[in-house]
Amino acid sequence: MAMLPKFVGTPIKRREDPRLITGTATYVDDLHLPGTAFMAALRSPYAHARIVRIDTQAARADPRVLAVLTGDDIKEFPGPLPIGAIDLPDLKLPAHYPLAVGKVRCVGEAVAVVVATDRYAARDAVDLIAVEYDPLPVAVDAEQALQPGATILHEEWSDNLAFTMTLPGGDVQKAFREAEVTVRARILNQRLAPIAMEPRGVAAHYHAASRSLELWSSTQIPHILRSQLAALLHLPENRVRVIAPEVGGGFGSKANLYAEEVLVPHLAMRLRRPIKWMEERRENIMATIHGRDQIQEVEVAATRDGTITGLRARVIADMGAYYQFFAPGIPTLTGLLLPGCYHIPNLLFELRGVFTNKMSTDAYRGAGRPEATHLIERVIDLLAAELQLDPVEVRRKNFPPASAFPYPTSTGLLYDSGNYQASLDKLLELIDYRALRAEQASLRQQGRYLGIGFSTYVEICGIGPSAAISTGGWESATVRVEPSGKVTVLTGASPHSFGSGRP
Amino acid sequence: MCKISLTVNGARTSHEVEPRFLLVHYLRDVLGLTGTHIGCDTSQCGACTVMLNGVAVKSCTILAVQADGAEVLTIEGLGSEEHLHPIQEGFWEEHGLQCGFCTPGMIMAVHQLLQRNPDPTDEQIRWGIEGNLCRCTGYQHIVNAVRYAARKLQATR
Numbered sequence: 001m002a003m004l005p006k007f008v009g010t011p012i013k014r015r016e017d018p019r020l021i022t023g024t025a026t027y028v029d030d031l032h033l034p035g036t037a038f039m040a041a042l043r044s045p046y047a048h049a050r051i052v053r054i055d056t057q058a059a060r061a062d063p064r065v066l067a068v069l070t071g072d073d074i075k076e077f078p079g080p081l082p083i084g085a086i087d088l089p090d091l092k093l094p095a096h097y098p099l100a101v102g103k104v105r106c107v108g109e110a111v112a113v114v115v116a117t118d119r120y121a122a123r124d125a126v127d128l129i130a131v132e133y134d135p136l137p138v139a140v141d142a143e144q145a146l147q148p149g150a151t152i153l154h155e156e157w158s159d160n161l162a163f164t165m166t167l168p169g170g171d172v173q174k175a176f177r178e179a180e181v182t183v184r185a186r187i188l189n190q191r192l193a194p195i196a197m198e199p200r201g202v203a204a205h206y207h208a209a210s211r212s213l214e215l216w217s218s219t220q221i222p223h224i225l226r227s228q229l230a231a232l233l234h235l236p237e238n239r240v241r242v243i244a245p246e247v248g249g250g251f252g253s254k255a256n257l258y259a260e261e262v263l264v265p266h267l268a269m270r271l272r273r274p275i276k277w278m279e280e281r282r283e284n285i286m287a288t289i290h291g292r293d294q295i296q297e298v299e300v301a302a303t304r305d306g307t308i309t310g311l312r313a314r315v316i317a318d319m320g321a322y323y324q325f326f327a328p329g330i331p332t333l334t335g336l337l338l339p340g341c342y343h344i345p346n347l348l349f350e351l352r353g354v355f356t357n358k359m360s361t362d363a364y365r366g367a368g369r370p371e372a373t374h375l376i377e378r379v380i381d382l383l384a385a386e387l388q389l390d391p392v393e394v395r396r397k398n399f400p401p402a403s404a405f406p407y408p409t410s411t412g413l414l415y416d417s418g419n420y421q422a423s424l425d426k427l428l429e430l431i432d433y434r435a436l437r438a439e440q441a442s443l444r445q446q447g448r449y450l451g452i453g454f455s456t457y458v459e460i461c462g463i464g465p466s467a468a469i470s471t472g473g474w475e476s477a478t479v480r481v482e483p484s485g486k487v488t489v490l491t492g493a494s495p496h497s498f499g500s501g502r503p
Numbered sequence: 504m505c506k507i508s509l510t511v512n513g514a515r516t517s518h519e520v521e522p523r524f525l526l527v528h529y530l531r532d533v534l535g536l537t538g539t540h541i542g543c544d545t546s547q548c549g550a551c552t553v554m555l556n557g558v559a560v561k562s563c564t565i566l567a568v569q570a571d572g573a574e575v576l577t578i579e580g581l582g583s584e585e586h587l588h589p590i591q592e593g594f595w596e597e598h599g600l601q602c603g604f605c606t607p608g609m610i611m612a613v614h615q616l617l618q619r620n621p622d623p624t625d626e627q628i629r630w631g632i633e634g635n636l637c638r639c640t641g642y643q644h645i646v647n648a649v650r651y652a653a654r655k656l657q658a659t660r
Contacts, residue, residue, distance in 0.1 A: 029531075
């Protein structure tokens with residue numbers, strides 16, 4: 001058998017780079033479809049307000065304007081926007097339309113969209129729309145939003161509690177009753193804006209003769225987008241082609257189904273001409289999903305030698321004003337991965353999702369999983385500090401031994417393989433841990449503070465439906481042998497900066 | 504409408520534009536030079552960097568009329584896939600990009616940097632590209648790419 005080429009440790013030049021470094025790559029806004037009209041959005045400056053009146057007369061009178069849509073046209077535009085299937089029995093699912101209907105629930109929520117002959121005309125027309133708002137009290141703090149008397153975002157319910165989830169494992173009460181030491185912490189995993197260098201953008205071209213739609217979106221999930229758009233626009237899936245062209249970064253923020261991805265093709269079908277929308281950076285900060293935003297109250301039970309016997313975590317996850325596509329699923333991953341790389345036999349995870357007057361949170365870099373890692377790693381360090389033990393040794397002590405793999409966690413996952421002690425030993429050797437601690441001690445005497453921190457990480461990836469997670473999807477592939485003898489492989493991979501792109 | 508005439512990547516061009524029309528839209532939408540990107544609309548990110556009369560500028564906050572009579576160099580004029588400029592080669596060799604969206608602007612900023620200082624230190628490189636943001640790389644490989652380009656340019660000088 002021929003030797004396989006060696007890849008690990010070998011520099012490999014990326015095949016997509018020539019077009020990226022010469023400026024010939026095609027991102028959404030680089031498409032020039034003949035006759036393209038441009039969409040622009042008017043967004044709410046209020047976090048929470050009733051829409052009293054929208055006057056679009058002046059905008060409609062502009063000869064360059066082809067269409068104006070507001071929430072009053074609710075019967076005309078597709079929606080509400082769906083979310084991915086998720087198994088949360090008490091999930092409240094508020095209607096989330098592509099345009100605000102009746103009231104706005106966060107700054108940046110689209111109130112109207114305009115289509116005009118060019119991008120300058122579209123922006124001009126947005127400025128001609130007058131909206132009268134009746135501002136309402138706001139709920140921007142997730143804990144306060146849960147208090148009685150808080151302003152209610154979705155008035156069909158009596159509170160802002162979006163859903164709950166409880167994940168019990170072992171006997172956590174017994175663990176705390178018998179604990180030799182307990183440590184508590186309140187951890188804020190702050191909200192952030194993902195900010196890919198390329199803002200979002202969508203272009204759509206409807207071919208009336210073949211009743212088919214072509215849509216280009218700066219998206220991480222063209223396949224999911226295609227299925228969802230086909231349903232929303234009442235087109236057969238084989239008449240919808242979604243193309244993710246060059247994507248200028250995603251970080252999770254483009255793994256979604258956004259209002260604009262529905263409005264642009266809807267308008268392209270209605271107006272029978274190509275429509276493009278490019279997000280401005282200002283809009284990107286307001287109207288593209290945010291990440292994280294969890295308040296975590298955590299308590300750990302342990303023996304004096306640093307062995308963890310139990311963990312309790314009460315987590316409040318700020319969902320923002322509506323659910324975006326994966327939103328409620330994100331903090332449930334925090335629960336599943338709560339033990340991280342450690343053997344924690346007794347555990348209780350109590351999650352509450354909350355609606356607040358802020359942009360929706362959703363998948364951002366690890367999507368709920370780094371939130372679990374940060375929590376458990378902080379807990380390990382706090383426990384080590386409390387017991388005056390080396391944080392490395394507390395980690396080592398709580399790793400499941402290599403002989404325990406495949407290792408079932410108390411949250412219902414099965415870690416297929418691993419040797420965490422050996423990995424840690426290798427790391428300590430590579431960094432010369434003793435020398436580093438000695439350097440830290442000598443610098444401390446000079447009044448200089450050198451920090452040494454450790455973190456371990458394990459992640460569930462490629463999520464398909466399983467006993468632990470009811471949602472997710474399966475990958476498929478098509479392999480085609482061409483007449484030339486060459487082989488074409490079609491997969492669901494959608495490159496957006498990973499180096500997995502085509503030449 | 505105002506008539507403007509300028510030279511872009513060595514070719515003369517002339518059009519009627521609105522006084523408010525941005526240079527970046529002129530390059531991208533009128534001339535079809537879409538290698539120059541728009542990342543922030545506000546001169547923060549540098550994705551739209553081009554050379555205007557030999558000086559790197561952010562074309563998202565320059566009016567097209569301000570470029571009347573000027574010489575403009577964009578990423579398309581710097582090199583091609585067949586004849587990569589040493590800076591472009593450096594970015595490819597040293598993995599100086601991931602999503603590539605900031606890269607053309609970054610390369611143009613580096614072009615100015617190396618014209619002014621053919622042998623910059625790492626610190627000078629980092630100061631030299633401070634007006635250009637990259638979200639993917641963490642900059643270290645970009646610094647390596649600039650050093651590669653500086654070496655290559657000096658060797659061929």
